[in-house]
Amino acid sequence: MRTLESKVVVLGSQGVGKTSMIKRYAGDDLNRPSPTVGASFFTCRINLQDVRVKLQVWDTAGQERFRSMAPMYYRHANAAVLVFDITQYKTFTAIKTWVNELKRNIEEPMVLVLVGNKCDLAEERSVDPEEGRTYATIIGASYHETSALHDEGIGKVFLTIACELLSRLTDGKTESPHLRVQDSPSSGFGSSDSEYPLTPSSEESLANASIAHGIHEKPPACC
Ligand SMILES: Nc1nc2c(ncn2[C@@H]2O[C@H](COP(=O)(O)OP(=O)(O)O)[C@@H](O)[C@H]2O)c(=O)[nH]1
Ligand SMILES: [Mg+2]
Numbered sequence: 001m002r003t004l005e006s007k008v009v010v011l012g013s014q015g016v017g018k019t020s021m022i023k024r025y026a027g028d029d030l031n032r033p034s035p036t037v038g039a040s041f042f043t044c045r046i047n048l049q050d051v052r053v054k055l056q057v058w059d060t061a062g063q064e065r066f067r068s069m070a071p072m073y074y075r076h077a078n079a080a081v082l083v084f085d086i087t088q089y090k091t092f093t094a095i096k097t098w099v100n101e102l103k104r105n106i107e108e109p110m111v112l113v114l115v116g117n118k119c120d121l122a123e124e125r126s127v128d129p130e131e132g133r134t135y136a137t138i139i140g141a142s143y144h145e146t147s148a149l150h151d152e153g154i155g156k157v158f159l160t161i162a163c164e165l166l167s168r169l170t171d172g173k174t175e176s177p178h179l180r181v182q183d184s185p186s187s188g189f190g191s192s193d194s195e196y197p198l199t200p201s202s203e204e205s206l207a208n209a210s211i212a213h214g215i216h217e218k219p220p221a222c223c
Pocket of ligand 2: 018019020060061062
């Protein structure tokens with residue numbers, strides 16, 4: 001069985017629900033406190049056909065309020081989730097800034113998904129889904145609406161990323177040196193991640209003492 005390893009960054013204005021989405025996907029308690037400095041990530045494993053896809057999903061720890069993240073956050077990222085709040089138009093316009101920030105920090109083509117979160121607050125909606133879809137098309141992203149509160153649409157966001165990474169790989173469309181594929185005949189899901197290649201270096205870990213890492217395993221899925 002082959003293993004595909006990738007790094008996914010989550011971007012968007014403060015308060016749009018990034019941490020809630022990630023916690024929801026990680027099967028974590030939404031009320032558990034998160035680190036307040038540095039960054040944290042968790043690894044989600046999904047079996048897609050005959051490939052084991054590991055998504056290393058990175059969360060910010062509030063640095064987004066400075067409208068810019070440390071380069072380490074973007075390093076070797078293969079996909080980005082751009083999140084806005086459907087009830088706050090300014091968080092939608094802010095996506096453009098995040099797209100520019102991505103362009104500044106990442107040269108290789110990435111998988112992009114645009115996500116309108118808080119769709120449970122439909123009566124307060126200020127971003128038309130058509131506008132969201134149109135902008136997604138312009139930036140080459142897929143468009144999703146989610147509710148982290150009600151756990152709606154979140155699994156689909158990450159499954160879309162995993163499927164897109166896989167199809168780019170099998171189509172030979174990506175030559176990214178950072179999208180790692182390994183043949184892993186013996187190691188199963190229970191195997192150690194001690195040599196996990198995307199784990200921050202010890203130097204980075206020291207500089208970001210609050211980095212936390214969790215692992216979550218998803219049931220097999222198909223694209
Ligand atoms: N109604 C609603 N509130 C949400 C949703 N997702 C997050 N929130 C709330 O929005 C606030 C900010 O969420 P958080 O995950 O910390 O946002 P972050 O700053 O982008 O990481 C919190 O009060 C969450 O409970 C959602 O889907 N619906
Ligand atoms: Mg957060």
